[in-house]
Amino acid sequence: MTFLGFVATLLALALLNVFLFLLGLYTTEGMILYHAVLLAVVSIICVCEITIFSHRFRTILKTLGAINQVSTDSQIRRIVWITLTGNLFFVTRATLELAFCLTLVFYWHQTGTVARPFTHLWWDLYTGLKYASELTIMALMLYILQSRFHAAASAAATAVQQHSSVAGARPSTATTASRPSLSGPAYTRIPDVDVVVV
Amino acid sequence: MRNQVPLGMPYVRIGTIQPLYLYTVHLQQYCITGGCSRRRTGESKGATMAVESMVSSVQTSMQSWSFSSSLPLSRLQRQLASMSTDNSLENGLSFTPLEQSMDIVLGIAFLITALVAARRMSTTLQASPASAASSPGAEAAVVTAFYSLILLTSVLRALWFLVPAQWWQPSYTPAAVYAWDSTQPSWIGTAISEIIVTGGSLSLFSIFILILVYWAGKCHCLLFAYFRLCKVCLLACLLVRLVGIAITSVSLTSSIATLLCSLQIFSKNTFTLDRDVVSLS
Numbered sequence: 001m002t003f004l005g006f007v008a009t010l011l012a013l014a015l016l017n018v019f020l021f022l023l024g025l026y027t028t029e030g031m032i033l034y035h036a037v038l039l040a041v042v043s044i045i046c047v048c049e050i051t052i053f054s055h056r057f058r059t060i061l062k063t064l065g066a067i068n069q070v071s072t073d074s075q076i077r078r079i080v081w082i083t084l085t086g087n088l089f090f091v092t093r094a095t096l097e098l099a100f101c102l103t104l105v106f107y108w109h110q111t112g113t114v115a116r117p118f119t120h121l122w123w124d125l126y127t128g129l130k131y132a133s134e135l136t137i138m139a140l141m142l143y144i145l146q147s148r149f150h151a152a153a154s155a156a157a158t159a160v161q162q163h164s165s166v167a168g169a170r171p172s173t174a175t176t177a178s179r180p181s182l183s184g185p186a187y188t189r190i191p192d193v194d195v196v197v198v
Numbered sequence: 199m200r201n202q203v204p205l206g207m208p209y210v211r212i213g214t215i216q217p218l219y220l221y222t223v224h225l226q227q228y229c230i231t232g233g234c235s236r237r238r239t240g241e242s243k244g245a246t247m248a249v250e251s252m253v254s255s256v257q258t259s260m261q262s263w264s265f266s267s268s269l270p271l272s273r274l275q276r277q278l279a280s281m282s283t284d285n286s287l288e289n290g291l292s293f294t295p296l297e298q299s300m301d302i303v304l305g306i307a308f309l310i311t312a313l314v315a316a317r318r319m320s321t322t323l324q325a326s327p328a329s330a331a332s333s334p335g336a337e338a339a340v341v342t343a344f345y346s347l348i349l350l351t352s353v354l355r356a357l358w359f360l361v362p363a364q365w366w367q368p369s370y371t372p373a374a375v376y377a378w379d380s381t382q383p384s385w386i387g388t389a390i391s392e393i394i395v396t397g398g399s400l401s402l403f404s405i406f407i408l409i410l411v412y413w414a415g416k417c418h419c420l421l422f423a424y425f426r427l428c429k430v431c432l433l434a435c436l437l438v439r440l441v442g443i444a445i446t447s448v449s450l451t452s453s454i455a456t457l458l459c460s461l462q463i464f465s466k467n468t469f470t471l472d473r474d475v476v477s478l479s
């Protein structure tokens with residue numbers, strides 16, 4: 001399934017939530033509960049998938065870097081950071097959402113209603129942690145990717161300069177100059193070793 | 199009956215003269231005519247406290263601007279103070295200063311994140327034609343999508359935090375309200391608030407889904423290249439083995455031929471011997 005497929009599925013589930021609310025099947029509390037359950041499940045799935053794919057990606061990068069004799073340390077470090085921060089965020093989020101769900105369910109079990117389950121202290125804590133973790137993860141993502149895009153921008157600028165200096169003569173020189181030179185025998189050139197690790 | 203504060207209740211902004219005066223008139227009308235009689239029953243004391251805090255803010259602001267209309271306000275404040283028998287915030291119908299300051303701080307932080315993401319996105323869009331030759335277009339699209347999702351999340355969150363919480367719903371803590379409930383018109387604000395929160399969460403989770411899908415695609419690509427490499431290795435191994443087999447078979451054939459030749463010579467001699475034996479006998 002592609003990225004758009006996953007997002008469309010999530011969007012459809014969210015729209016179903018709004019639709020069920022508008023049908024009057026549950027209250028706004030029910031809508032928040034549905035949302036919390038959905039996000040808790042997605043968070044747990046994301047933790048598993050990020051861990052698995054990160055491990056695979058690092059293994060492949062290490063292997064191909066060794067074969068082509070190019071350094072993939074910066075990419076691997078970036079993957080490790082993204083994995084670490086992503087997993088921390090999703091674990092926090094899943095814990096918060098599950099705590100929210102359990103509180104709501106226990107309150108409903110005890111009182112038979114969900115009219116007023118949260119105190120200001122509880123809700124402030126929940127809101128603060130939830131959105132502070134979101135803010136932290138986004139700031140960290142921007143920070144982690146800063147070095148990569150600085151490098152890309154400087155490489156692009158260098159490429160443009162070289163391209164303009166040899167304009168028309170050898171158009172392919174500018175593109176190959178920015179790539180790391182391979183030293184030593186490489187059995188097969190793996191073109192995607194220096195990939196953009198988002 | 200929790201939603202006694204109307205959805206369009208004015209949000210106090212200290213420092214603006216004309217709206218404050220209008221709000222004062224509105225509050226006087228609201229509390230003296232309709233609202234007070236309901237609040238005396240004690241159904242929503244938190245709303246009373248919210249109104250009281252608004253009046254206090256209005257009075258403070260007006261005094262700072264040297265208005266001379268403090269008499270009706272103090273009367274109104276006394277009236278409201280007599281009505282508010284319980285000032286506890288546990289009613290869930292008010293907004294604490296901590297919540298309001300937390301909203302402002304988080305809203306500004308999300309706004310800054312949105313600005314940074316927008317700046318990065320514009321940089322990426324400007325740099326992508328130059329680096330199009332060195333990096334494939336798909337990667338530039340992924341990077342742009344990545345920053346767009348961060349921007350969308352930040353904008354939605356900043357919108358949700360910086361719009362005063364009173365505009366969304368009558369209480370900061372969630373309230374159970376059914377849709378299309380005419381007695382509780384605040385369901386519209388609550389639903390819109392929840393839709394904005396859901397949209398922000400979806401776009402935030404989409405960032406990681408994008409990373410996962412991108413990683414999966416790259417793993418597939420790199421594995422494909424790796425298998426291609428393995429295929430070359432496999433062909434080489436196969437060739438070596440074939441050569442080995444061929445050499446072995448050639449040597450085996452020559453050995454067999456030698457053996458057969460020797461056997462033939464031996465049998466010829468034997469026959470000769472037999473013939474000699476027969477002739478002798």
